Amino acid sequence: MAGLLDMLRRLRRGPKELRILMLGLDNAGKTTLLRRLSNEDVTCVMPTQGFNVKSVQTKGFRLNVWDIGGQKTIRPYWRNYFESTDALIYVVDSAARRRLEESSVELSILLDEQQLAGVPLLVFANKQVRLVRPT
Ligand SMILES: Nc1nc2c(ncn2[C@@H]2O[C@H](COP(=O)(O)OP(=O)(O)OP(=O)(O)O)[C@@H](O)[C@H]2O)c(=O)[nH]1
Ligand SMILES: [Mg+2]
Numbered sequence: 001m002a003g004l005l006d007m008l009r010r011l012r013r014g015p016k017e018l019r020i021l022m023l024g025l026d027n028a029g030k031t032t033l034l035r036r037l038s039n040e041d042v043t044c045v046m047p048t049q050g051f052n053v054k055s056v057q058t059k060g061f062r063l064n065v066w067d068i069g070g071q072k073t074i075r076p077y078w079r080n081y082f083e084s085t086d087a088l089i090y091v092v093d094s095a096a097r098r099r100l101e102e103s104s105v106e107l108s109i110l111l112d113e114q115q116l117a118g119v120p121l122l123v124f125a126n127k128q129v130r131l132v133r134p135t
Contacts, residue, residue, distance in 0.1 A: 004087060004122045005059050011120070017062045019084055023110065024091035025103050026070040029126040033091060034067040047071065051081065075106065082115040087122065094125040 008018060022030045032042045037056050048069035056063045066081055068074070090110070092103050107123070110116055 001122070004089075004120065005061060007120055008061075008087060016060055017064065018086040020063050020065045020087050020089060021081055021085040022065060022067045022089045022091060023078055023106075024070050024124075024126075025093065025096075025099055025106065026072070026074075027096070028070060028091040028093045028103070030067045030070065030091045033089075033124070033126065034065055037063075037065060049074070078110075079113070079115070082113060085116065085119050087120045088116060089122045089124055091124045091126050093127050095127040 022034065024030055026047060031045045031048050031052060034052055034054055035042045035045065037058075038054050048067065050069060052067045054065050054067075056065060068078055068081055088110070090107050093099060096103075111121075
């Protein structure tokens with residue numbers, strides 16, 4: 001995340017307000033990540049039916065982070081959020097081996113999108129650590 005911000009800092013001199021779009025399959029951990037960014041409780045996150053948006057102030061930037069639901073039925077709506085995106089964070093559940101193929105297919109579709117051409121991309125390999133200790 002810090003690396004992405006450094007890159008954006010180099011890319012643009014102007015306004016320090018950025019629109020970050022967060023996409024990825026359902027259950028990848030997007031909403032959890034969004035809540036962590038704003039220091040909120042992550043213990044009972046429900047699948048996102050529409051979207052969540054939060055404004056986070058960090059390292060001299062105001063980040064408006066859009067987290068869109070990743071369920072298959074919601075994916076056709078992702079495109080409604082492409083416009084004016086400054087950076088795309090694509091979240092992958094690295095523990096869900098059997099869904100890596102599906103995840104990469106969705107990412108390659110995004111990479112072909114005209115509206116996202118040239119937008120910096122961060123692929124976030126999530127779920128490499130446990131959220132809570134096993135009991
Ligand atoms: N172990 C582990 N679990 C995680 C991590 N991040 C998220 N989870 C769990 O993964 C599940 C899904 O997380 P969400 O944040 O709801 O996933 P999402 O990508 O927003 O899913 P949709 O809203 O359906 O698109 C939840 O049970 C989280 O607690 C992580 O880093 N490690
Ligand atoms: Mg969600």
